[in-house]
Amino acid sequence: MKIKYLLCLVSLSIFSQNTSKFFKAPEGYLLLGSDLHTHTVFSDGMVWPSVRAQEALRESIEIIAITDHLEYQPHKEDIPNPDLNRSYFIARQSVNEKDLIILRGSEITRSMPPGHFNAIFIKDANKLLVKGDSLAGIIEANKQDAFVFWNHPHWTSKKDGRMDGIAKLDPVHKELFSKNLVHGIEVANEDTYSEEALEIALKNNLTILGTSDIHGLVDWDFNIPDGGHRPLTFILTKDNSQSSIREALFQGNTFVWFKDLLIGKEENIEPIINSNLKLKSNGYVGETTLLEVKISNLSSASINIEYLGEYTFYKNSKFLSIPPNSSINIQLKTISKLKKINLPFKILNVVTGLRKSLKLDYDLEIY
Numbered sequence: 025m026k027i028k029y030l031l032c033l034v035s036l037s038i039f040s041q042n043t044s045k046f047f048k049a050p051e052g053y054l055l056l057g058s059d060l061h062t063h064t065v066f067s068d069g070m071v072w073p074s075v076r077a078q079e080a081l082r083e084s085i086e087i088i089a090i091t092d093h094l095e096y097q098p099h100k101e102d103i104p105n106p107d108l109n110r111s112y113f114i115a116r117q118s119v120n121e122k123d124l125i126i127l128r129g130s131e132i133t134r135s136m137p138p139g140h141f142n143a144i145f146i147k148d149a150n151k152l153l154v155k156g157d158s159l160a161g162i163i164e165a166n167k168q169d170a171f172v173f174w175n176h177p178h179w180t181s182k183k184d185g186r187m188d189g190i191a192k193l194d195p196v197h198k199e200l201f202s203k204n205l206v207h208g209i210e211v212a213n214e215d216t217y218s219e220e221a222l223e224i225a226l227k228n229n230l231t232i233l234g235t236s237d238i239h240g241l242v243d244w245d246f247n248i249p250d251g252g253h254r255p256l257t258f259i260l261t262k263d264n265s266q267s268s269i270r271e272a273l274f275q276g277n278t279f280v281w282f283k284d285l286l287i288g289k290e291e292n293i294e295p296i297i298n299s300n301l302k303l304k305s306n307g308y309v310g311e312t313t314l315l316e317v318k319i320s321n322l323s324s325a326s327i328n329i330e331y332l333g334e335y336t337f338y339k340n341s342k343f344l345s346i347p348p349n350s351s352i353n354i355q356l357k358t359i360s361k362l363k364k365i366n367l368p369f370k371i372l373n374v375v376t377g378l379r380k381s382l383k384l385d386y387d388l389e390i391y
């Protein structure tokens with residue numbers, strides 16, 4: 025009996041490492057939650073690298089990247105280690121590789137333009153620190169087969185003359201995209217979100233990312249004890265090998281969970297909503313022509329929807345909110361008893377483009 029119990033625990037824990045606890049993955053895919061932009065005391069962060077790993081474990085995140093600034097180390101007098109890979113090694117050695125995937129990365133830090141870029145899956149951070157030409161670090165990262173993304177393109181900075189919070193392209197960005205030296209873009213960073221960055225991602229076929237860019241403690245900045253979460257990039261992948269994760273990022277198979285929003289390309293986010301928002305007919309209520317439909321949300325995010333069809337509701341309005349991991353029952357006034365029904369919805373907190381939300385149709389059989 026004891027052994028059986030133990031085995032059950034072991035298999036459960038392996039399963040939890042392999043797929044996200046926050047969203048149900050579409051059939052045939054793994055869904056891994058990641059934060060690909062974090063700092064430690066080895067640049068301008070406030071914590072030792074192993075704390076980053078522990079935070080991620082506590083939050084049930086599958087992947088983090090340690091991306092300390094190459095060019096900015098305010099704690100250098102106290103931590104004079106010359107190896108720019110050091111924070112990654114400390115974090116990686118602090119946990120079992122099976123429990124958390126830690127990616128080696130760096131933040132290439134230049135003023136705008138071109139701005140800040142993260143390179144992950146790098147082989148040696150030291151080689152990225154190239155003085156002079158602002159693109160040399162990005163070029164070296166590409167030589168190391170890194171996945172490179174543009175960080176917080178919408179940041180305000182007086183020094184850089186950017187005070188409007190609008191992500192926009194300079195000629196150097198167009199050059200970087202056309203030469204395929206940059207592969208992704210942050211649409212969410214820390215507590216900010218940019219629809220213009222999303223537009224840039226969609227127009228230039230860049231991978232959509234959301235990151236915490238955490239410097240302090242995740243618990244403090246994102247209110248984790250009270251149910252908060254940091255911005256996360258979910259990666260749809262075949263398996264949890266680093267090569268499959270890298271391939272999925274290059275293919276753009278991601279979506280972002282930022283505050284109450286889910287942000288992503290329609291082809292990625294639609295199967296996620298289909299797997300996590302389920303509708304089922306409960307049939308007609310007694311002798312009435314009130315059709316009861318159960319709407320279940322299997323995810324850890326609230327899902328807010330607007331009914332776009334012809335009927336009105338008995339107990340609700342057309343705006344419905346389904347809390348995380350719960351269900352609601354709605355009653356539609358169909359006037360006559362139907363055998364089947366089509367229910368069209370707009371998913372209000374799923375963003376698929378500039379001023380664009382996801383629309384989904386559900387066809388239900390009525391028994």
Ligand SMILES: [Zn+2]
Pocket residue numbers: 131140175176
């Ligand atoms: Zn930055």
Ligand SMILES: [Zn+2]
Pocket residue numbers: 061063131237
């Ligand atoms: Zn940063």
